[in-house]
Amino acid sequence: MDLNKVLRSTIRTGEVLMGSNRTIDSVNDKIAKLVIFSSNSPVNVRKAIESEDVPVFEYPGTSGDLGSACGKPFSIAALAVIDPGESEILSLKGQ
Secondary structure (H helix, E strand, O other), rough: OHHHHHHHHHHHHEEEEOOOHHHHHHHHHHOEEEEEEOOOOOHHHHHHHHHOOOOEEEEOOHHHHHHHHOOOOOOEEEEEEEEOOOOOOOHHHHH
Protein backbone atom coordinates (compact mmCIF):
# COMPACT_ATOMS: atom_id res chain seq x y z
CA MET A 1 0.00 0.00 0.00
CA ASP A 2 1.28 3.45 -0.92
CA LEU A 3 0.64 5.30 2.34
CA ASN A 4 0.98 8.77 0.82
CA LYS A 5 -1.53 7.93 -1.93
CA VAL A 6 -3.98 6.53 0.63
CA LEU A 7 -3.63 9.68 2.77
CA ARG A 8 -4.40 11.95 -0.19
CA SER A 9 -7.38 9.78 -1.16
CA THR A 10 -8.72 9.99 2.40
CA ILE A 11 -8.36 13.77 2.44
CA ARG A 12 -10.02 14.07 -0.98
CA THR A 13 -12.96 11.68 -0.43
CA GLY A 14 -13.38 11.45 3.34
CA GLU A 15 -13.15 13.68 6.38
CA VAL A 16 -9.86 14.38 8.12
CA LEU A 17 -9.07 16.81 10.92
CA MET A 18 -5.49 18.09 10.88
CA GLY A 19 -3.49 19.50 13.74
CA SER A 20 -2.74 18.39 17.27
CA ASN A 21 -5.53 20.29 19.04
CA ARG A 22 -8.23 19.28 16.57
CA THR A 23 -7.02 15.67 16.69
CA ILE A 24 -7.05 15.55 20.49
CA ASP A 25 -10.54 17.10 20.52
CA SER A 26 -11.81 14.50 18.04
CA VAL A 27 -10.36 11.70 20.17
CA ASN A 28 -11.96 13.13 23.32
CA ASP A 29 -15.28 13.50 21.48
CA LYS A 30 -14.94 9.86 20.31
CA ILE A 31 -15.39 10.68 16.63
CA ALA A 32 -11.89 9.74 15.44
CA LYS A 33 -11.70 6.31 13.80
CA LEU A 34 -7.92 6.42 13.41
CA VAL A 35 -5.20 8.84 14.45
CA ILE A 36 -1.98 9.26 12.51
CA PHE A 37 0.89 11.14 14.09
CA SER A 38 4.34 11.98 12.79
CA SER A 39 7.46 10.36 14.19
CA ASN A 40 8.46 13.67 15.79
CA SER A 41 5.08 14.71 17.18
CA PRO A 42 5.30 16.21 20.69
CA VAL A 43 5.24 13.79 23.62
CA ASN A 44 2.26 15.52 25.23
CA VAL A 45 0.24 15.08 22.03
CA ARG A 46 1.11 11.38 21.86
CA LYS A 47 0.17 10.85 25.50
CA ALA A 48 -3.18 12.62 25.09
CA ILE A 49 -4.01 10.50 22.05
CA GLU A 50 -2.65 7.15 23.22
CA SER A 51 -4.43 7.40 26.58
CA GLU A 52 -7.77 7.05 24.80
CA ASP A 53 -9.34 4.04 23.12
CA VAL A 54 -8.58 4.93 19.49
CA PRO A 55 -6.30 3.14 17.02
CA VAL A 56 -3.10 5.03 16.28
CA PHE A 57 -0.53 4.78 13.50
CA GLU A 58 2.88 6.42 13.52
CA TYR A 59 3.74 7.92 10.14
CA PRO A 60 7.33 6.97 9.28
CA GLY A 61 8.48 10.55 8.79
CA THR A 62 8.56 13.98 10.38
CA SER A 63 5.65 16.38 10.67
CA GLY A 64 6.98 18.15 7.58
CA ASP A 65 6.93 14.85 5.69
CA LEU A 66 3.38 14.14 6.85
CA GLY A 67 2.25 17.59 5.73
CA SER A 68 3.81 17.02 2.30
CA ALA A 69 2.23 13.55 2.07
CA CYS A 70 -1.15 15.16 2.70
CA GLY A 71 -0.50 17.72 -0.04
CA LYS A 72 -0.26 20.60 2.42
CA PRO A 73 2.44 23.32 2.52
CA PHE A 74 2.76 23.06 6.31
CA SER A 75 3.78 20.56 8.98
CA ILE A 76 1.22 18.20 10.48
CA ALA A 77 2.08 16.56 13.81
CA ALA A 78 -1.21 14.64 14.04
CA LEU A 79 -4.40 14.06 12.12
CA ALA A 80 -7.65 12.27 12.84
CA VAL A 81 -9.58 10.25 10.30
CA ILE A 82 -13.29 10.85 10.90
CA ASP A 83 -14.56 9.30 7.66
CA PRO A 84 -12.24 7.24 5.43
CA GLY A 85 -14.19 8.06 2.29
CA GLU A 86 -13.20 5.79 -0.58
CA SER A 87 -9.74 5.04 0.83
CA GLU A 88 -8.35 1.97 2.58
CA ILE A 89 -6.81 4.00 5.41
CA LEU A 90 -8.59 2.10 8.17
CA SER A 91 -6.56 -0.98 7.25
CA LEU A 92 -3.70 0.74 9.13
CA LYS A 93 -5.52 0.07 12.41
CA GLY A 94 -3.78 -3.23 12.94
CA GLN A 95 -0.28 -1.98 12.20
